[in-house]
Amino acid sequence: MAFLVSGTLQAAAQLVDAWDSLGRKGKYSVQGSRAALILCSPGVSARAVAAMDGVLQALGFENYKKRQVLVQSFLEELGLFREQLDVQGVPVGCALVVLMAPSGQLRQPQLLVKELSHCGSLQGCPKIFLLLSSGLKAAWEPEAFLLHLGKICSQHPHWSLLQLLTELFCRIAEESAENTYCPIFRTSFRGTLCLGDGPWRPESDPGPSTQYDLSGTRAALLLAVFQDRLGARHDVTALRDLCQALGFKVTLRTNPSAQAFREELAEFRKKLDTHKGPVSCALVALMAHGGPQGQLLGADGEEVQPEVLVQELSCCQALHGHPKIFLFQACRGGYRDPGVGPRALPWYRHWLRAPPAIPTQADVLQIHADAPGSLLSTPGGSGQADILTVYAAAEGQQTGV
Structure with missing residues (x-):
């Protein structure tokens, strides 16, 4: 999911990534x-x-x-x-x-x-x-x-x-x-990885045999803090338009406090559980400043743990066995990821001023085949099945300026 950003340096970063992607x-x-x-x-x-x-x-x-x-x-x-x-x-x-x-x-x-x-x-x-x-x-x-x-x-x-x-x-x-x-x-892959010996032919392969049934209602909740976040309103507009184009019924709340983050998620879950008819997918976008340990900061400056919000929707009975998508647009620490930019804009990498000791968090795939909490023994349990979590920054890193 791409988010719009504002400012010359952010635009330069997008240009760097675009050239890099076109190159491969x-x-x-x-x-x-x-x-x-x-x-x-x-x-x-x-x-x-x-x-x-x-x-x-x-x-x-x-x-x-x-x-x-x-x-x-x-x-x-x-x-x-x-x-x-x-x-x-x-x-x-x-x-x-x-x-x-x-x-x-x-x-x-x-x-x-x-x-x-x-x-x-x-x-x-x-x-x-x-x-x-x-x-x-x-x-x-x-x-x-x-x-x-x-x-x-x-x-x-x-x-x-x-x-x-x-x-x-x-x-x-x-x-x-x-x-x-x-x-x-x-x-944090930035491209498709195919390790097979033959040529990559995605157009001729149907892909995985099992797919989610998305014929029911699709619901989206957007919670965005605008205070001191340049370009946030443009991000929300773009994301709301995208959700609507994808068939989601969108609920938008702006400048929530830390307590309101939790209350809005709880209310969203209750509405889905009492919805007449099947619910096939839910998308939650949480857009705010981030704390040094990856916390979300409400408009009141208080903290809320992202895991608490994910857990709230995991208990939704209507979404048992259905995809739940979380988009976190927030910093997750104080470090800048140096990334891997092409030589076309060396001044941009110099601007990042990332010490050599700080490694890039890009191009990494972690597969946890037996992760804690990955077992769901009862419907609506506390596990992590059917969840896609997308972060705008790697763990411990900033999203930008």
Whole structure:
């Protein structure tokens, strides 16, 4: 979802991204080597590791490193992997990191993501993280997840990675019977990634077999703070027009307080639950200033946690099994992401003044195959299934000036 912005520097940023996208025609180039690292802690079954071998071969990763170490050593191993990529001098087209450990041991994955984001050889290249848990508390054992993924990759070599994952998640949900299990992935990709050997032909492939039924009512709630946010009114107008063009019935509230954010979400949920007729989709746009830890700031300057607002709509009975889309247009910290801009506007990168120690958060895909809270045991539960969350900034980063 694109948001309109105001100001010369923001316009320059859009121009940079446009040129970059045109340069690769909307698709990542993976002409260089494909680097992969598998880190397994003790307790992970040999079957899971063997299944991972099959996935890597299906995705074209012929040479990869595989290490069995304690979870506490994952960061160190990843640092060594990054250094090797930077010193080898060979162009890298894509990197994949697989982390497998018993349930509950994979913590603070963002530290691992940031470590690889420091890699100079991978600037502008896709970086994929696959996090797998095993054991009694795991909702989906790694070998089963990987066997499904390898099979789908072999069956559809022309599909993009996003299409493959979508199809995989649909099949997992179908096999989960009464418990709806849904892996979670977070992405800052800026193009399509296709790892198959053959040419990419999206026009001839129908894509994933399962689709959401959108024949019912589509409802949208826009909550926007205008105070000290240049261009916010233009953003709201553009987004409201887009929602209406897509068939959403739009409710707009401006300058809500932190308490009003919660109250408006609760009222929106109640209206959907009492709506006569089926509800097929809900979209919520939250536009405000952001706090240093990713909080939203109401018009009164008070804070509200985004997770609380997502949780509110997750309890909606009318939306059980239906897509829920959240758009967050707010800063999520105080850092500027340096990004990967072309050389055409070096002054723009200089203006960002981002220290070299701060890695870019672009071009990263995280797949959490056993994320906490991904099990829904009852309708309207507290899980994260059927939710798409779109952020205007990466974790810890600013959206702009």
